[in-house]
Amino acid sequence: MKYGHFDDRQKEYVIMEPQTPYPWINYLGMEDFFSLISNTAGGYSFYRDARLRRITRYRYNNVPIDDGGKYFYINDAGDVWSPGWKPVKNKLDNYQCRHGLSYTIITGEKNGLEVDVLYFVPLGDNCEIQKVKLTNKSSKSKEFKLFSFVEFCLWNALDDMTNFQRNFSTGEVEVKGSVIYHKTEYKERRNHYAFYSINEPIQGFDTDRESFVGLYNGFENPDAVTEGKSRNSIAHGWSPVASHMLKINLAAGQEKELIFILGYVGNAEDDKWESPGLINKKKAENLIVKYQSSVAVNQEFERLRNYWSNLLSIYQLDSHDEKLNRMVNIWNQYQCMVTFNMSRSASYFESGIGRGMGFRDSNQDLIGFVHQIPEKAKERILDIAATQFEDGGAYHQYQPLTKRGNNEIGGNFNDDPLWLILSTSSYIKETGDWSILDESVPFDNDETKAKSLFEHLKRSFYHVVNNLGPHNLPLIGRADWNDCLNLNCFSKNPDESFQTTENKQGGVAESVMIAGMFVLYGTEFAQICRRYGQQKEADLAIFHVGKMKESIKKHGWDGQWFLRAYDYFGNKVGSRENEEGKIFIESQGFCVMAGIGVDDGKAQSTLESVKKHLDCEYGIVLNNPAFTKYHINLGEISTYPKGYKENAGVFCHNNPWIMIAETILGNGDRAFEYYRKIAPSYLEDISDLHKMEPYVYSQMIAGKDAHKPGEAKNSWLTGTAAWNYYAITQYILGIRPEYEGLLIDPCIPHNWNGFTILRKFRNAVYKIAVQNPEHVSKGIKEIIVDGDKTKGLCVPAFGDGKTHNVTVIMG
């Protein structure tokens, strides 16, 4: 069943039914002020850090789900309802939610009154604008009351949800005219406050939750709304909220627009006060004046829309498949930018208090947005690299506010360093900017220990070389990409975390996945060395890579597929000899992506094994058979019920590794089949089962062994976004930035006739028309650039600001 439809022209997903299988959300904000908003107006806002600067409160895992948000209530002669259906949940005559790129429009209609709310965060300002349009569609005049509502968070989201003995006594507000200010802790250590305004005089307000809602009511039936009467309450402690009340008269057919602003203001230490006890409101008032009129708001909204059109214009596909077009052109790119902004911090599955920026995650996310925002990608690379250790190892995460690494979610993941080579090489290929390698970057944020970024890459490379096990394969450390394959953990204590428990010393656990990664990204490193004038380094790197290839062939091969690892004792993991978990996806993907076994049939055999053992209707599962027992030598992976998460779920992040591997062998049909199995736009019709938004990827879809195969969880913040974008655009459609220029090498289903792509690349525009007259999956007969045949598959980086016509004949 579908709950809405795509509107590709507007770049929106239009939800027509408020009771979606799970809240379907969107993100507002591209810089410092962010909001999450669901299709029924649930969600919250924060400034920069979802944990430390939470502006409005949100209760995760609540019953019912998704209660609390940016709510409006109508009291129309005693008939109470909300335009987003929630929180009141009175039946609407019409409902629609349009999730667009960094904005959401929610429209509800009842008894001839239409309320349409546009939510967005303007570029350059720290606020969320809510433009409310009221239309009397009936033939009689109408008099009704409108209530707004937000609940403030006492800033630190973790403290707010735990430290009630203090927090119930700290809340403070001010009200001036139509503006409600939240200033808890402002007089002591904070120099920031929030405000909620409206551009009209109000007839009442509330700032104390209990006065507004009533102690024994819920958000669905606040006393003030039901009675049609604000209390004009001032919060002292307990829970500060902000609600405005307006009495509105609309003649038949009349429309009215109101502008609400939820803002965040920081003041300088010596400029905090207007007079003793009264906060300095200057900055808030300036913002309010700026967005006083609908004209100004509409202008900003247009600017935001243009901003997105520009970002998306860098890669535009025109194919016969509209589901593919909308993934490539709109939604996959959008999701990649959201992972840039949020990393893994705040979604409906990430509470905003758990995780900072992952070293591994952030490097991988970058391959999905580097073409859109190369300058920010550069900054991100340098930030990440600055947390690296001198021996090439890495903190597993760092905090975005401080940009310093920490061990809160563990350390010593031996795959981490290599991802820095992936991100840096992707950046150079996109931009041609080799100077990034000369940048001076600290180790462990210590400026006295700064070295060039090139040196950081070298240390990443040698971190593997210096940490090999008995089979000359890389030691795994705490875990590799698979956080849950904890080969050194041996945890029996339910009160400790798998990620942070001390490793048992003395083991020899090795990872074939890291070995494959090393061959792939080590070769990349060698290429960088050569082009960077470091031929000796390049030769040495190739030597080490060659040795690793040998070790993989000798000790990493299980007969029909690649082993996954050796455990603490040197026993095989992911082998036909194992009872459970005989085959894993990661090493198959990485070894074939690295080209291992392409010459001797191992790669072919591996991908056949993946098809046979791991593929299912909903995607490729991570391992098979699923673990049904706790294997203490394997760790967290065997704690999940079978078919979920890392225990044989379809972990969507790694499916593209197999897609890319298939393109390396020229299997375009299969690569695309895997692509469409997990691409959300193709799953729209099974929304009842899939449950998550049909416009973004989820981290995990329950695998074939699960209780409910096909049910997804953890939408939005996942490396799945970047990897799928990378696989479809660079390997299946095959338009791939390389050091020398734009490589063109599609690998597509054989029955496609072709497609066209507009690609902006290093200050030139490429109009690429791919034709497939002989219906092959891979292979190029000729490439004609501006009328001339080129040699090879690489189109030069013209950098001349002009448009170039590229005709590609497959065959």
Ligand code: GLC
């Ligand atoms: C999560 C983590 C990622 C890890 C993956 C597999 O997505 O963010 O770092 O690689 O799980 O365990």
Ligand code: GLC
């Ligand atoms: C758990 C999850 C894994 C995630 C990790 C992050 O291990 O299973 O997917 O990466 O937590 O801390």
